[in-house]
Amino acid sequence: MDSMNEAKEKSEFDMENFEKANKKDKYIFLAEVHKFECDFYNNLTTIIDVPCPKVFQTREWIVKKQEGVLHMEDLTLRGKTLMFFENINLTQVKCVIRHLAHMHKNILSIDPAIWLGKYVTNQETLADCAQVFAPMEPSFLKRCKREGN
Numbered sequence: 001m002d003s004m005n006e007a008k009e010k011s012e013f014d015m016e017n018f019e020k021a022n023k024k025d026k027y028i029f030l031a032e033v034h035k036f037e038c039d040f041y042n043n044l045t046t047i048i049d050v051p052c053p054k055v056f057q058t059r060e061w062i063v064k065k066q067e068g069v070l071h072m073e074d075l076t077l078r079g080k081t082l083m084f085f086e087n088i089n090l091t092q093v094k095c096v097i098r099h100l101a102h103m104h105k106n107i108l109s110i111d112p113a114i115w116l117g118k119y120v121t122n123q124e125t126l127a128d129c130a131q132v133f134a135p136m137e138p139s140f141l142k143r144c145k146r147e148g149n
Contacts (some may be wrong), residue, residue: 031061033129034068036122041070047110048103 038058045052054073061068082088088096098116 027063031063034061050103052100057113
């Protein structure tokens with residue numbers, strides 16, 4: 001929590017406005033996001049059978065009781081970050097589509113009791129996270145000298 005508070009102080013983001021808009025405490029929201037991600041890596045990655053980072057350890061974040069952990073492999077040498085204006089080629093698009101199709105086939109082929117209804121509570125999380133980080137983008141781009149790129 002200390003690192004989150006420090007990041008908040010250094011950014012232009014007003015977390016209180018986010019809390020009012022989402023009617024949820026910021027730490028509760030982030031703990032739910034953390035739980036969702038841990039559950040995904042603990043329960044679904046072996047089923048979906050697509051490239052995913054190796055996870056060494058997870059621990060649930062219980063606000064004011066226990067700090068959470070999601071210890072993953074470093075993808076620096078295995079992955080690539082694309083800049084906003086870079087494109088991927090048709091072969092790469094087809095590869096992503098093949099992985100998505102394989103993932104969906106695997107999920108839909110198993111007993112629905114394993115996943116059905118268990119991952120819907122956070123279905124809007126990505127949109128909520130985008131709202132959290134969007135106000136911080138201009139100052140981030142300015143600091144990393146990527147403004148206007």
